[in-house]
Amino acid sequence: MASLGVAAIALAQELVLHEMVPDLGADEGSALVSSRGAEPAAIVYGGEILRAPTDTALQRDERPMQPTSGSSSAQDLGLRSASFHPDRVTALHGAVPYFEVFTPAITPYKRVTSLDGVALSDNGVPYLVVAHAARERVEVVGPGAQPPDGRERDRFWGSVVLDFSTGREVPLPSVSPESRLLSFRTEPATAMHVERDGAGNFVAVLDAGAAATEVRAIFLTDAPRSFFGFEDGQAFPEVRADALGDEVAPLAASAQRDAETFARELGLSRDMPFGDALSILVRHFRSFEESEEPPPNTGNVFLDLARGMRGVCRHRAYAFVVTAGAIGISSRFVSNEAHAWVEVHLPEHGGWLRVDLGGSAQGLSPRNTDSGPTYQPHLDDPLPRPPEYERAIASARGTSLPGAPDDGASGTSGENGGGGGGSGTGPGAGGAGATTDPAQPLDDPGGAPGPALGPLGASAPRVPLSLTIDHASSAVFRGQSVEVGGSASSAEGVASGLRVEVLLRDRDGSERLLGVTVTDAQGHYHGSFGVPPDTAVGEHTIVARSPGDAHLLAATAE
Numbered sequence: 001m002a003s004l005g006v007a008a009i010a011l012a013q014e015l016v017l018h019e020m021v022p023d024l025g026a027d028e029g030s031a032l033v034s035s036r037g038a039e040p041a042a043i044v045y046g047g048e049i050l051r052a053p054t055d056t057a058l059q060r061d062e063r064p065m066q067p068t069s070g071s072s073s074a075q076d077l078g079l080r081s082a083s084f085h086p087d088r089v090t091a092l093h094g095a096v097p098y099f100e101v102f103t104p105a106i107t108p109y110k111r112v113t114s115l116d117g118v119a120l121s122d123n124g125v126p127y128l129v130v131a132h133a134a135r136e137r138v139e140v141v142g143p144g145a146q147p148p149d150g151r152e153r154d155r156f157w158g159s160v161v162l163d164f165s166t167g168r169e170v171p172l173p174s175v176s177p178e179s180r181l182l183s184f185r186t187e188p189a190t191a192m193h194v195e196r197d198g199a200g201n202f203v204a205v206l207d208a209g210a211a212a213t214e215v216r217a218i219f220l221t222d223a224p225r226s227f228f229g230f231e232d233g234q235a236f237p238e239v240r241a242d243a244l245g246d247e248v249a250p251l252a253a254s255a256q257r258d259a260e261t262f263a264r265e266l267g268l269s270r271d272m273p274f275g276d277a278l279s280i281l282v283r284h285f286r287s288f289e290e291s292e293e294p295p296p297n298t299g300n301v302f303l304d305l306a307r308g309m310r311g312v313c314r315h316r317a318y319a320f321v322v323t324a325g326a327i328g329i330s331s332r333f334v335s336n337e338a339h340a341w342v343e344v345h346l347p348e349h350g351g352w353l354r355v356d357l358g359g360s361a362q363g364l365s366p367r368n369t370d371s372g373p374t375y376q377p378h379l380d381d382p383l384p385r386p387p388e389y390e391r392a393i394a395s396a397r398g399t400s401l402p403g404a405p406d407d408g409a410s411g412t413s414g415e416n417g418g419g420g421g422g423s424g425t426g427p428g429a430g431g432a433g434a435t436t437d438p439a440q441p442l443d444d445p446g447g448a449p450g451p452a453l454g455p456l457g458a459s460a461p462r463v464p465l466s467l468t469i470d471h472a473s474s475a476v477f478r479g480q481s482v483e484v485g486g487s488a489s490s491a492e493g494v495a496s497g498l499r500v501e502v503l504l505r506d507r508d509g510s511e512r513l514l515g516v517t518v519t520d521a522q523g524h525y526h527g528s529f530g531v532p533p534d535t536a537v538g539e540h541t542i543v544a545r546s547p548g549d550a551h552l553l554a555a556t557a558e
Contacts (some may be wrong), residue, residue, distance in 0.1 A: 032143055032155070039220065043155045045104050046373050053103070053159035056187045056216045061367040061550045062099055064214055065204075067158055067167025080113045080171040080201065083189070084128040084333060085121070086318050087513045088294040088532075090311040092359075093404045094499055094518055096549065098338035099171050099367045102221075103157040104375035107366050108339040109354065111174040115333045120252040122510070123534055126259075126302050126322055128333050131249035132198025143182045149453040151220040151235045151351060154377070155182065161238070162186075162204050164212040173336070177343060177352050190215045198531040199332060200343070200352075216264035224351050229379025236275030236346070242328025243347035251325055256300070257327030262306050270327045274347055275382075278419030281324055283384035284309075285357045292380040299534055313359030314340040315407040320357060338364060356382065356393045367503055409475055437508040461492045464546055465555035467500070472542045477531075482514070485526035486544055490552055498546055502529050505541040525557055 032040045042051045058064070066079055099110050117131025136546040147153050162170040177200025186192065192215075206212060237243075251259065263269070264286055268277055288309045295308020305311055307318040317333045317340040324331040330342040330345035334354075341356045385393075484502050488495040500517040503511045513530035525544075541558050548554040 001218050002308060009190065019371050021416075027346065032467075038150065039218075040184060043220070044155065045154075045375070048373055050103050050157060050372050053157055053218045056161070058161055058214075059368060061097060062161065064163035065170050065172065065507055066163045067170050081115075083132065084115055084244050084318060084335075086125065086127065086170070086295065086305060086312070086315065086510070088304070088512065089516055090294045090315060091290050091292045091313050093516045095365045096338045097365045097367055098336070098371045101158055101160045102175060102375075103159075103372040105372060106156070106175060106275070106375050108364060109175075109334070109341065110336045111176070111200070111202075111334055112336040113198045113334065114169060114177065114343070115321075116247040116331075118255055120255060122256060122508075123536070125250070126255040128318060128321060130197060130199045130201065131279040135197045135203070137193040138181055138194040138196050140184045142183045142376070143183060145180065146223070149349070151224040151226050153180075154223055154375070155220060155222045156375070158217070158219045158221050159216055162215045162217055164206060164215065164264055168206045170204050172204045172217065174200070174202045175221055176200075176227045176354070179221045179223050180228065181219055181343055183223055185220065187216045188212075200334075220530075225377055225379070227350055227354055228377040230380060230382040231351075234380075234382070235276065236273075237348040237350065239274050239347045240270065240328075241268070241272050241274050242270040242278035243326030244330045244345050245270070247330050247345070248325045248328055251322070256323065258303055259322050262303060263323055263327050265307075265537045266323075268327050269324075274329070277329060278344060279297065280357060282357070283319060283386055285320045286384065286389040287386045288316050288358070289388050313357060315360065316340075316357040339364070352492065358389045380480055398442075425476050434454075443544060462548060462551055462553045463550040465498075465546060467489050467494060467533065467544055467546055468556040469542060469544050469557045481528045481530050482542070483526075483528050483544055484514075486557060487523050488519045488546060488555070489523050489524065494521075495519055495552060496521045496523055498523075498549060498552070500525045501545045503543040503545065504529060504531065504535065505543050506536065507539065510542060
């Protein structure tokens with residue numbers, strides 16, 4: 001540890017204390033390098049010293065977290081969605097940027113939105129919501145705080161810009177639903193605190209009388225290591241599948257009936273062993289495959305997706321949560337701008353377990369991922385890994401994807417826009433044109449993070465985008481297609497390779513995604529989009545929406 005001590009002293013420029021962890025290895029978590037203050041000078045992970053973040057400038061491709069809630073049909077980066085409505089776009093169209101805010105990097109598992117309940121839309125379609133919205137204050141417990149239970153924890157630096165210009169509450173990304181705040185500071189110093197709701201969503205809240213616009217939050221957080229997988233020899237508790245059924249929000253009668261019907265088709269029941277039920281669920285939803293052709297439309301989107309076994313990560317996670325809830329397994333749909341997965345609550349004080357269901361193996365364009373090591377907990381994945389899932393894992397490895405695992409529950413198929421975002425229909429929507437190398441940023445072939453763009457609040461703004469609808473069918477029958485086309489441009493010229501989402505808005509303001517297209521080299525887009533057969537008869541508005549990109553603001557046309 002002599003070399004560690006020397007490096008730590010060079011960091012802090014003063015006498016430094018640190019935890020003595022002899023022969024710290026890559027699989028032994030993170031140790032503190034203390035500077036005798038409320039915030040440690042660094043943490044050690046995998047033998048590397050990771051300094052406390054110091055940059056306050058907005059980095060290239062970084063966008064502030066914003067108080068505005070994302071819609072269930074399209075979401076800009078940094079927004080949290082209050083709901084997720086399913087769609088039938090079962091393939092990933094293009095590449096999606098993902099900005100990492102944690103060190104060690106957890107790409108692509110930054111938690112932005114967590115949904116734990118199932119509601120019913122006016123047309124009878126189950127969709128996901130926050131069922132347990134009551135919030136509690138998350139106290140800053142100090143960098144040396146001992147775990148509240150017997151589970152070991154690993155530490156992570158977090159650094160994110162919070163934009164309070166239009167609200168007093170801003171979503172705060174997290175590593176796990178059980179994460180603690182070990183230290184928390186803001187630049188400029190701003191009076192605020194952090195709260196967490198019953199679905200595991202974290203939010204930064206300005207204290208009474210405080211005012212702010214853009215603020216950089218720098219914090220040390222942790223997560224139970226058991227959240228990422230099982231230790232050798234660990235097994236699921238020998239309890240019923242519905243052992244935690246009391247914490248599952250009731251489903252509407254029709255959704256419960258459909259989900260129970262599908263659960264029976266899989267051989268699931270509430271009274272079977274928990275581990276067996278979870279394994280059956282995971283095996284089925286990991287066996288999905290991405291497809292340009294969605295499952296046949298019977299008018300029941302949940303059953304169509306669950307039975308059809310086609311889709312990217314958001315389709316898998318959505319149908320998983322609905323099915324699991326019907327048999328009393330407590331789970332959540334979790335997402336960010338690039339990926340969606342599920343979390344499952346384990347009985348007998350086992351805490352939450354992150355379960356990746358896979359998705360599309362192409363298209364992730366990660367940013368800010370080479371500023372430190374990638375988190376690899378070296379734990380076992382206790383759940384089935386069918387061939388379809390293994391193929392996706394292998395494909396992700398082939399793209400040199402940061403965070404693509406060698407094995408274990410921390411693994412991902414490299415899904416990015418196919419989950420919370422791929423088609424723009426759920427939390428964290430994103431996605432644009434395909435790239436040759438998904439591991440490289442769209443605007444930086446070298447893959448290196450760009451320099452800071454200036455002092456906080458003085459970064460180069462994104463350019464306004466002009467989006468038009470130049471032609472659209474004036475009348476169409478349910479179950480048929482509508483032709484929509486238009487263009488995208490800015491003061492800098494045409495906007496090519498830009499994602500465009502086409503939606504149908506009812507008179508009550510609710511929107512349904514019809515499909516996704518991409519602008520061509522001249523900035524034009526065009527598509528033929530199917531109108532769902534259960535669409536209400538009457539007048540509707542065609543809406544075109546683009547989330548923009550690193551250089552262009554979002555825009556909507558109707």
